[in-house]
Structure formats: structure tokens, C-alpha cells
Amino acid sequence: MKLFLLIIIIFIYLFSTSQAQSPRSNYNIAPGSTLYTNSSPNFWPSPSGHFAFGFYTSGNGFKVGIWLVDGSNRTNKTIVWTARREDPVVSSGAALQFSVDGSRVLLRNSNGEVQSIAEPTQSSAVAASMLDSGNFVLYDSSSRIVWASFDRPTDTLLVGQKLSQNTALRSSTSLTNQSVGNFELWMEPWGSLTAFPKISIPVTKYAYWSSFTDSAAGQNVTLNLGGDGRLYLENSTGYTVKNLTEGGLSVNRTNLYRATLDVDGIFRLYQHQVGTNGSLSSKIVWAAINEEDRCQVKGTCGLNSYCSLRGSGTACLCPPGFIYNDQQRPQDGCKLNFSTGDDCLEDQGSNSYNISHLENIYWEPDEYDLINHIPHEETCSNACLGDCNCVVAKYKDPVCYKHKLPLGFGMKNDSSGIKSLVKVRIGGFPKGGDRIVNKKTGKDFVIIGVFLTAFSLIVFLSALYLFYAHQIWSYKVTSRGASPPDVVEEINMRSFSYEQLVLATKNFEEEIGRGGSGRVYKGSINGGKEVAVKKLIKMVEEGESEFRNEIKIIGRTHHKNLVQLNGSLANLLFTSEQRPSWNERRRIALEIAKGIHYLHDECETRIIHCDIKPQNILMDESWTAKISDFGLSKLLKPDQTRTYTILRGTRGYRAPEWHSNNSPITVKSDVYSFGVMLLEIVCCRKNMDETLRDQEVVLIDWAYHCYEAGEVQNLVIEEDHVDMEELEKMVKIGLWCVETEFSLRPTMKQVILMMEGFVATPPPPSPYSSIRG
Template sequence: MASKLLILLFLHLLPLTKSQSPAPNITLGSTLYTNSTPNSWPSPSGHFAFGFYPSGNGFKLGIWLVGSPNNTVVWTSRRNETVISPGAALAFSADGRLLLHSTDGQVQPIAETTPQASVASMHDSGNFLLYDSSWTIIWASFNFPTDTLLVRQNLVVDQFLYSSISETDASIGNFKLLLQRDGNLVAYPIRSYTDAKYVYWSSFTANSGRNVTLNLNADSRFYLLNSTGRSIKNFTEGRYLADNTKVLYRATFDADGILRLYQHQMGTEGSLGFTILWTAIREENRCSVKGICGENSFCTIDGAKLSCLCPPGFDFVDPNQPNLGCKSNFTVMNDCFGKKGNANYMSPLPNTAWEVSEYDVLTQVNEETCSENCWMDCNCVVATFRDQICYKQKLPLRFGRRNISNPTKTLVKTRSFPSGLPPDTNVVPTKITNKLSKKHVIVGIVIITFSVLVSLFSGYLLFSHRICSYNVRTGQLNSSDVLIEEINLRSFTYDQLVQATDNFKEEIGRGASGKVYKGSLARNGGQEIAVKRLEKMVDETEVEFRNEMKIIGRTHHKNLVQLIGFCSEGSKRLLVYEFMKNGSLATLLFKSKKRPVWNERMRILIEIARGINYLHEECETRIIHCDIKPQNILMGESWSAKISDFGLSKLLKPDQTRTYTTARGTRGYVAPEWYKSNAPITVKADVYSFGVVLFEIICCRKNMELAVPDEEIVLMDWIYECYVGGELGKVVGEEVVDMAELEKTVKVGLWCVHTEAVQRPSMKSVITMLEGNVVTPVPPLKPCSMYVNV
């Protein structure tokens, strides 16, 4: 047994530049034919053959595993070219070239070789080789993999496997498998950029060093190996040293975009059975392959059967090829400029979702409002409703899938039909038409009522007009009245807030722009409030304050503390917020006897990210918070995270993406650009602060701690060193956590605290990475002053 293992090791390490004992030779002048014998050159055992195999109405040139009832193709030359017509020939010419002679007289080289070949050979390994006169290998099919790896064949860095169109068509299909330079093996659709957001499967071996290879051993071990000879990932452990006259292995990136390891049992009379030893994606999760179904369709699995289906209102592009996708049976142009009454159904599609690509988001709405808003928007085709948030999407819809374990409420816009109902009897349309009819009736009643009462109000309106005119002439118009009208906030007098807070008796916090006091509104059932006295308003003009309040008053998000009202009297400026009785995140993380469990901390982290993203992307005007820290993140009744103290931080004008201002925020959380002379400040400053908070949430400790070992004092530096050293378990101590999720979260944090603002991700990208919708790329190695603390 030991001698066999030594021989195997020797064979594995032997370079492809020399061959120790070539198979029976294919001599110069040998020729293969499509229509007559010989049409292939077999290996010594007869298990593999190189030559012409049938494909469609012609032939392809390749290598196959011989078997009955069907051969298994493992390599194909010129995959994307048209099939070879009957009558063609392959010649190993007298001058040592492998040439394809077509029936139209064209001659094409199959292998580019320098120097010229003297001998060819088809090996029992499945490798077709060309040798020079000194028996040095000058060309090998193993060096040009297509969709399959065989035993002793390696996939190296920057090399692809491309799936085939189908089991019977070896042309390049829809998916590609890449071994990245960072050592990560990833799969993604072929019609996409090499971008992490398109990856649907990964080996999670990033940052594994250079020159990683994917290997398949004769004992069925399938693994990734680094340049030092250390195995960094075993997909299979290997079972035994197989007798290759009876058992063969292959790893194939199949037409459905899934990498699988097969075992072939060589039977009697040429029979060839196979067993799947390992699969990258489980059969029940095949719909997670992005692009398995075409645009505007969705993938569903029923038992072993995978199907591509069209949503209501869509038809297959080609009914004979459902995987090509679907097309709408009405056009957006018709909906926008035609009779909108035609599109009067929002059809529910249970547990179905497409790629996150919303162009508009509505917050604090119910399902009915979400449905109606999409119906009235000519660009909206699909609306997804979740957690009082409505996500609106337009065509094309990509990477759709039905997932029963992840229920979602998805509504698809469809058109009415002559019968008044869609042909799909399983669809229950949302009754928007009826609702609108009721609205018309209500509007009619209101108009009639108004016409009756208008005369009664005419005198009052005339009187009010005169009073208003007088106030304008004398400069007595109350600016807060105008503000109330424009933003629908309650205006408080200063005396009312003095009474509500018992003369500002109980201080519950303080921020960069003032102190916060607890109070209650007796006139509102004793509602508890938090009143913030703005102390740094000396340079603020009345116009600036009013403009900012207009914007703040329109912010509504479940992860932002709700602004109830304000006070603007003379130089006094106060803001009234909802009261958060569970205190701040700082108390929860740093002062609790028992730290929150890992899953709760991850939920809180994503909620914070969503709140910041709302300020950055979804407000009427972008808001840079400028002071993201645990003390400014408050916990609601259900322990949901809500960002506070965002009101007057820094508001960008509609045409602004950056601003120039003096440093503000809290030491330890502020981005380095705040301290650079004339450096522009963008929303990426908040991303940096979020990264610091992320690390604090992971470890339940402050960014700077002195009562710890020296190497742990600065939290982000310590976490980075643990990440690089492969010791991330240290940062959570004895707590049991999902290590893959921990690594992902740490990588997101390291990107967020990059010293260069342009390198930091947007908060929207942060959310998609944290939620696992995309693979998080490896952060750059730490150069001098890569991550800083100020």
C-alpha cells in the first residue's frame, strides 16, 4: 500500500513537460474521418477516445469516456464553432501539425505547437498529448479544460471552466467557474461582469495565498491546494486508491451551472454507470444558480424537476425553450400613454423574488398602498412588500426564484382581459378597480358637500384673507405656521416644552449639537417624548433652519427615531422626538450583564445599515449623519435599532454629492477625511463610522480599550490582525458563532473603514453583503496607514 501511495505522489508531482511512458503512438500521417473508420484514436484501455463524435446534424472533435448506452464527452475542441460537416477529416500531418480538413477545402490547426510534434498519444488518464522528437510534451488537452476536470488535471489561477449548453450540445453555455487570484473558486453567469454581486456559489477560500490549484486525485479526493503544498479546502476527503480499470472519476461544471464530482463504474460489455459523489449546490437549491432561467421568468423546483415559469402577464420568449425567459404581453409604452385602465390588476405571486434592483422604495406603507402605487406607476412591473417597505422594480427582472422557506409578498402588474379576469385561474387579482370606483363616489360626495357649504365659509374666508394680508404687510406672519403647513409637524411653544420636561429636569443624553431631556405630553395621553435643545445654532439663520426642518419632517423610516415636532421661538430651537425606553445601543453592548446573542447583534447591525442607507439614498435630500455611534442608536420597544440625532448634521443640496465643512462628530468614529485640509465630505464619512460600530457590535466592546493586552487596545487593528492571521475566533472569545458569517461581517467592516473614501462601499452595497445576497470581496491587504483611528 505504501508503495502505491509513493507512486501516486510521484505521478501527481511529475510536470507535464516530460512523459515517463507514453501510450501507444499515433504516428505522423495518421488520419481520422467523420464517416468512416477510424473515426477516433482510443487510449490503451479503451476507456477514452479522441476523435469525431456526433453533434446535431454534424460532428464535434473531442475526447470522451467510452460507455454504453452513451459516451460521456469530457473535452471539446473549438466549442463555439459550428458543427463539422460530414466528410471532414483530422490529419496528423507529415510536418507534425494536427489539422482539420473541412469539406469546403478549409484547413484549420487544432493545436498550436512549437516545435513541431513528432508523436501523438491518447492516454488512459483522458489526456491527449503531442510530443516532440525528444519525447517532451509540447501540447496537452489537460492544459485547456472545457467543462470537466479528470484525475491529475488541475485548474489553475485565472482559468475558467465553462458549462455546456446541454448534455448533448458541448457549446459554451450560460455559466462559468473561475479560480480567482485570491484563491477563491467562484461561479457566476457568463453574461455578467466578474463582479462579486453576481456570484452564486463560492468555495469561501479567499485570501488563501497565490497559485492555488483545484485538484482531483485518483482516490476521489477533490480539493484546493496552495503553493506551499497545503490543502486549504477539501470538497471530498477521498476514499481509496481506485483501480482505474474499473473506477474513474471526473468533476464537471454541468449545464445547470453546478459543479459535481462523478464516479464511473466500468461494467461488463462496455456499460458505464455513474454516481454523484459530491455537488457544490444541493439539488433542492438549484434555483439559487443565477441565470438558470432567463430574464423576466422565475425558477421553481417540484421534487426533482426544475422548471422556469413566467409570472402573470408574461409569455415565454420560446415555448419550446422555457429557460430563455419571458416577455411581457403588454408594453410599458401602452401603460404609460395608453389607457391605464387596461392594467388594473396586481397579481400576487407567492414566495417569489427577483434580483434586488428596485428603482424606488416607499417606507412606512401598507400592502394596499404599495400595490396601488405600483399600479399607478407606468414604470413599475413588480412590487415587493416587506416590513412596511415597498420595493418597486421595472423590466428586466433577473434571477427570479420561488423559495417557500423565505415567504415574500410579491405583486405583479397584469392587464385585464375581455372576460375581466386573467386566464390563470390561480391568480387572485388585487381589487384596485373597485377601490378606485369607491374613491370616485367618495370624491363626488365631497364635491357636492363642498358646494353646499362653500357659501357658509365665504364670509369666514374673506375675513381670514384680510387678517393674513395685514400680517404680511406688517411682517407679523409666524414662520412656524408656514413650516407646519409644509411638513406636517407639530409646533410647540417653548413654555409647553418647559412644562413637558419639568423645566428640563431629567437629562437622558447629549449629542454633538445639544442635550436631550425626557418629557411627556399631558394632552396626548401622557405620551413620553425626548426633547433636544439645540445649543449650536448661533450661525444658523431662520431660513436655513426652516429648510432643514422641511426635509427632516419628511423622513419616515422604521430605523430612524421619529421626529414629532419642534420649537422655534426667537433664538430657541428645540426638537421633539419619540421616546425610546430601552436606551441606547451603547448601554446594550457595553453595560449589560449579558451580551446580546449573535443573531440579535447581526439583526441590529442590518437595521442600522438600513437606517443610514435611507438617509443617504432615499430621502428627498441626502443627509450625512456625521455622528454615527452606539450612543446615537436607540432601541425601540421590540429592541429594534433606530438612529437618532440625525436632524441637523449636514444636509446636501439637491445637486450636491459632497460638501466642505469643519470637522464634526465623535473622536474614534470620524472618518480620516474630516482631518484633511480641503478634503470633500461625502456620505462615505458615515460608512466609515458604521464600520467602527460594526466592529464594536461584533465584539461587544468599545473601539478603544486600555484595560486589555496591548495588541487589543485599538479594536479595528486587532480584528484586522486576527483576520489576516486566520484567528477570527479570538474576537468573539468563547461565544459560539457562525464562523462564515463572522468572516463575512469582518470583511464588510474592513471595507467600510478604508482610509480612501472612494474605496468604501455604499450603504446599499453593505446591506446586500451583510444579508448574503452577494459574496463579499476580500478587502485589500493593509498598507501603511490603511486603517486609522482618529
């Protein structure tokens, strides 16, 4: 009998214990359980009371989340997880309910709108729990966890939680706003833990902190937080790849640890001590970046600004000659306090600019030109003053780095030894538009009278007009080889007086393009014959040289997609009220590709255009594309495939090899320019647009990001009615064309075959593959 009673007692004890540990214990939440914003309490606590799940106040409303509880101050909540971070707050009267059928945890707003907070991945749940680990979970009837907040980290990692590969912690906007902020910490597939600004594509170029774990780390590396405060990387075999912190901190129920990617982008480990009255004290026990190096966090300040330490915080400052985009939000970056044109057509000489010096100010290495063996800072300053593309030069003996806009990730670093030389405009600041010729002062560098007096020739007829006038004779001369290719007299030119050209162009009223030596205007002569009239803008010698070079090259070309006129493609894409349809954009891109292919492979004298861009694509009334402006082009000899020449073309469209010392220029430089322009045609936007969100400013970056994320539809507007398969193909072709290594770019023939669907378009490499590796 005693034995029987003992067995009964043991059975009751084991049953009660199993009940306490099962999902049906006192601390479990049953289906149908409901919380209200205005109820008390409006949360479900963990057994120890250290964590809670429910409503917390945010701004003028409420959010649903998990927080560390401070027993001595209930309003002091350390948020460790938030549901639906990007959704607006809900108003008073909202309800949080574990549905009666166990299928979901629902958030019901006061207006009746219902949203899902947690939804089991398999069978319905029979219970929910807020665990002492800080994990909110749903259980099925077999006590298996079918949903867990630990699997969906926000900005915080708790003890026992893992950050899996291709998953990120994302900082919050502020201490009081838990929506997604400016920084991300990625557990990358090759085992490295890396922090990036959210505005960038997550490639090594933009990283500001990393665990520097190599590919030998193994498969499925995860970030883990141990109960003793050890932060470590572990692979799928259980091997510790790397310790970020050594651990060894106090382990008991009153010491809690969390690792958070904070608002300022720094990854920190916190220790929380629970007092006897439930009070919560906190301290930082480790930080990935030291406090004195806070400005190393890329993205702290916006484009064209730089970060500087100010006491316990940071300040975002504008360099000389720049002003804030928004005075109320200095972190949003800066802009020039004057506007410039698209090209180097304004007076950019030392008479209009001077250099302002900034000590130890550093911008992201993104120079377009590098000059070695510069003995003096003054030489670097003069190199920038003499280069219309240069906005800032960085000098660190003996190297001079030249930068153009936008300037990214600037910071003050007193140990850098770098001097930033900022080009600042002297005097008045033009606010856009062409500078008007002032006949009284004669100070504008474009003075038409000088050209009229010196040459009696300021402009020229369209290439098509010249070509048709002398087509037969030109081809005969060429075929006989009677004259060398650089003899201008190959083509007889008709001169017009300045008054005739003013009349023909209605006083240079309609600009249809611009190039390296001037602007092109639409005109009409001989009873309505349409012509293109080019006004030379650079200095006399250089302007006439490019003008003659252009005529010489045009005389050697004849293709239906070379040189006719109307408005430019730039106007059609960027300013026209009637944007071309998707099918028209595809057709225009193909026409341009065929024109460039003719120059590269089918023209009798092989030609590198050197300045492919929308402003140099003229359109006729039927929107047929015509390549124009050969002033910067290079003729290749029959046995020549590459050349060496001075910097040519337009910023934003130049291939990387233009900015590398001793790199040859090939037809692939035109392929790169075409790739940039193709993406512009596809997206109907400029390759650089600082009015857009930071991650969208640089079109190549944005296009690759959208392609890699499978979201190419974000590159076009919904009204375009785009064929998504064709859109993806065009984006892939564009990304192939802008490959950094020119040998990997396709030829224009291959581009045409891909565009026409005769060959498949393979997935492109990352534009930064050479950097990442």
C-alpha cells in the first residue's frame, strides 16, 4: 500500500512538472486571449517578468513589440523586437488577439483594420508563450514551436538567438522610433559579419566594419550570443569560427545580455543588471567601433557633407561652397550653392574659382583621376582648378586624387594626414541656364564676334547635309587613298555669315544637343531645309580643331542612324512631357546600338566615338535616333584596335579606363557609355540624380540592386506597361556593358544580338566584382 501511494505521489509530481513545462502552463497564452492598448496590463509577461510582449507607446500611438521590463520605472522600456516596423503606429483602442482557431496573432486597429503579427508556418497553434529568453513563440499540439520572434530579428540579438546567413540586423530610426533606420549588419553567405549604410548596395566598397572572416569559415555561419556575454561566429558543424567578445561575464538570472545595432550604426553589446526591486541598470561592455571613431560609420552624413565629432555626438558639416539640402536635417547632406550644366561648358578656370583648404577631411576613395609624384600641394590645387570635372582634390604626399560629385561618406580624421582641396566659385553664382553673351563687357568666354572675325565660320551644317553634298566625291577620294585621313580639305565646306545663321536658327532659339566643343541648335535654310548649327564655345584653337575633326569623321561615315537632327534624346527622356513608350525606348536603344556597331566594325575607317550620351543622340520627327557630335572621336588605323589619348568624353559616361594611367582606349569605352545610356533609356532618368533617395542617386548602383533583389520593376513607373522579361533582359545588357573590366564587356554586335533575342543574355557580374574579391 505504501509503495502504491509512493507511486501515485511520484506520478502526480511528474505530471505537475510536465504541465508546468508544457505549452499549457500558467504562463502560456490560450487561443482567444486579447490585449487592448487601454487595458491594464496591455502586455503578456515572461515567467520571470524580465520580458514582455504587447503594446508599447510610440509617438502619438502604439506599436507591438518585446521589451526588457524595468520594475522600478514601467515607462522605461528597452525595446528588443518590433512587429511590422515600417507600419504606422496604431491608435488607442487597438486590440492584439491570439485568434480562437490558433491560426494567427492579429492586430486589430480601432477602425477595424486587421493585420497579422504572427502566423504559424505549418499547423495551427494551440498556445503562445513569452519566454524568459525574450523569445515570443507559438506552439502546436505536439509542443513544437511553429513561430518564433527569434527567427525574425530586428535590431537586437538576445542570448540563444542566431543571426543566420543572408539575414541582417537593421538599426532603428531613433531611440523613440523603432522603424528601420540607416544601417544594416549582414551575416554574409561566406561567413563574414559586415556593416553597411542602408542607402548602399551591400558590397565591400561600402562596408564600414567587418569581422573579416574568410571563406574558409565553412558553411552556414551564424552570429550567436552566449549566456556569459560571448558574441561569436559558428559554422554548421558547431565550430567557433571567431569570437567577437571573449565572454566570461557573470551568468545568473539577474544578468541579461543583448547585442544591438544602435541608431548610430555601431554594433554594441549591453549588460543589464536586474536589482532587488526589479530595477534595470545597463552598461556597454563591448562596441565594434570605438566612441572616438564614430565618424567611421558610413552614412552618418549624407552626400557632399562630412562627419565631425561634437562632444558625445557627431555633426554633419558642409564643405566650403556647399549648403545643406535641408537646414532642418543636416544629416541629409549638402549641395553646391550654385548650379552647373551637364558638361564642361562654363568657365571653369582659375579666374572663376579658388581653392579652400580643409585639414584631415576625408571622402570615400572614389576618385576618377589619380596623379602620382606630385611634389607640392599647390600642384594638386592647380590640377583641380584646370579640370572642369574636379570638385575636390585630396592630397597626401606625393599623390593627388581628383573627385567629382557626388562626394560620399565624408569624415574628419585627425590622423589621416589628408588635405582636401575644395574648388570654390568666386563672385556671383549662376542659377542655371545658359550664360548670356554681354556685348558691352565682352567678358563671357563665348563671344560669337571673335569667331566671326577670325574665321568667318562659327557654325556648320548638319553632317547629313554635308555628306549628301559630297558623298560620291568623298568615297572616291577615300578609295583611291589620294589624301591622308587627317586632311580637312577632303570635304568642301560652305561658309555662312553670322547674320544668315542668326536668321536660320531664330537667334539660336532651340538647342537640340551639346558636346565637347559647343552647343547645337536647330535651323532652317534654303526654303525649309533643316540643319544643325553648332556654336563653338571653347577657346579658338581647340574649338576649331574639334570642329574640323568632327567634319572629317562625319565625311567618312554613312549610316541611317548617324547624324540627323531634331530634339536630342536627352530632351525626350528627361524633360519632354510625352515620354516614349516602352516599345519606342527599346527601338531607340537598338537603333543607337546599330549606329555604334557601324562605327566600330562596318565603317571603312574604324571610329571610337568617345562621347556617347543622350545629348549626342539627335531625334527626328519620327523619333528615329541619330548619333551626332564627333568632335572628340578617334580614328583607328586599319591594323589598330586600341589607342592612347587625353581624357575625353563626359563625366558619368566615361569608362573606368579613361581614369587609369597608361590604360589603352578601345571601342569597349563606347560600350560602357552605351551601357549607362541604355539604363537611362530603360528607366527614363539620368544616370546621376541627387533629387532621388540616396540609394537611387547612382543609376548603375540602383539598377544592379534592383536586379539582384528581383525587383527590376522598381526601375520603371507602373504606367509604362513594360514587358517584365524584356525589362530584365535590357537591364542585364546594360549591366554587362558597364562592367569595370573592359575585356568582359560585350561587343556592340553581341549587344545587338542579345537585344534582338538571337542569343541568350547571361546574368551579369556585379559592377563591383573586382572590388569585392
